[in-house]
Amino acid sequence: MIELSPSYQSARAAFLAQAEAKGYAIENNLLQGYRGIDDELLYCDIARKGHDGNNKCIVISSGLHGVEGYCGSGVQHQLLLQETLEHLPQDISVIFIHAFNPYGFSFSKRVNENNVDMNRNFMDYTLQIPLDDDIKEFNETVFPLQWKGSHLSDVFEAVYQYREQRGVSQLQTVLTGGQYHYPGGIFYGGTEPQWTRKLWDRVCHELAAEFEHVVHIDIHTGLGENGDCELMYLGGNQDKIKDSVIEWFGEDIVKIPGTEGSTSKPITGHLASHLDNFNVNNIAIALEFGTQDIDHVLVSLINDSWLQANPDCSDSERRRIIQTVRDAFMTPSDEWQTRIWQQSKLFVEQAVAGLKAL
Numbered sequence: 001m002i003e004l005s006p007s008y009q010s011a012r013a014a015f016l017a018q019a020e021a022k023g024y025a026i027e028n029n030l031l032q033g034y035r036g037i038d039d040e041l042l043y044c045d046i047a048r049k050g051h052d053g054n055n056k057c058i059v060i061s062s063g064l065h066g067v068e069g070y071c072g073s074g075v076q077h078q079l080l081l082q083e084t085l086e087h088l089p090q091d092i093s094v095i096f097i098h099a100f101n102p103y104g105f106s107f108s109k110r111v112n113e114n115n116v117d118m119n120r121n122f123m124d125y126t127l128q129i130p131l132d133d134d135i136k137e138f139n140e141t142v143f144p145l146q147w148k149g150s151h152l153s154d155v156f157e158a159v160y161q162y163r164e165q166r167g168v169s170q171l172q173t174v175l176t177g178g179q180y181h182y183p184g185g186i187f188y189g190g191t192e193p194q195w196t197r198k199l200w201d202r203v204c205h206e207l208a209a210e211f212e213h214v215v216h217i218d219i220h221t222g223l224g225e226n227g228d229c230e231l232m233y234l235g236g237n238q239d240k241i242k243d244s245v246i247e248w249f250g251e252d253i254v255k256i257p258g259t260e261g262s263t264s265k266p267i268t269g270h271l272a273s274h275l276d277n278f279n280v281n282n283i284a285i286a287l288e289f290g291t292q293d294i295d296h297v298l299v300s301l302i303n304d305s306w307l308q309a310n311p312d313c314s315d316s317e318r319r320r321i322i323q324t325v326r327d328a329f330m331t332p333s334d335e336w337q338t339r340i341w342q343q344s345k346l347f348v349e350q351a352v353a354g355l356k357a358l
């Protein structure tokens, strides 16, 4: 089973120690100007292993949504520990990206240091991003215009009223699709590329320069039944890519966000789409592990948005909210941790087998 570290710092230390022991070359990318919850420095660490001239690569990343990194880091650590990726053919390189969003990881938040959802930040900001009517209505009539000084109970009363009238599915659609006009709200994609995006952009350049084929597996939590894994196909710039994905993992397994059978609504500006801008064949998938029902998960994020704007609240309130968010994105039980590992191992092995055959 995977281990869930108690903090970003301990997760990072465990990952680095194991990557080093297995002979990976490690690059530490410092998020300048910020410190973590224990005043620690914040890094996104990249570990690479392979040979010059390799033309294929598997990339496994964690923590794009901060707090989801506890699970993602646990998977990465276990992949290293179990040597799942140790005996690959000579032409396949491995890259681990640990804690894409270290600030969110450290503070147990889904968003980054600017309240930006990093899986909505990959937009073309030279274009005007239109404001959807439903998102406008929700953010201007249900959510408080000023989160600072608002009462959490009032916020929830308005949200529950909306859910009562429109249903949970519509609530999920209006909240999670991504929005670019309400910086204090949730699933906010920002108005400019964030640090993590710049980092991924640089890595994409390197991937395109070095490899012909890249498989990218990004690890997430918070959608689906507890312990289940949804394998989301998020793109790839070749016509036959989707067929390959189905062949590798099975038709019943592969889901596309926003279509039948997926727990995710359609989303904008996600990370996986970015590699399509580079001259490299790529297959981008996300593993989404279920924790609590969507209602609980959304409640935790609304709590967190409120905390972001009201940092002077009582210590007990702060601790309650942080715990609510952690509970929404990981389940510390042997059964959950075992299921996460079994499914991660299987999908990574299937991806490697597919990559080998290319």
Ligand SMILES: [Zn+2]
Binding pocket: 065, 068, 119, 219, 220, 221, 222
């Ligand atoms: Zn996520």
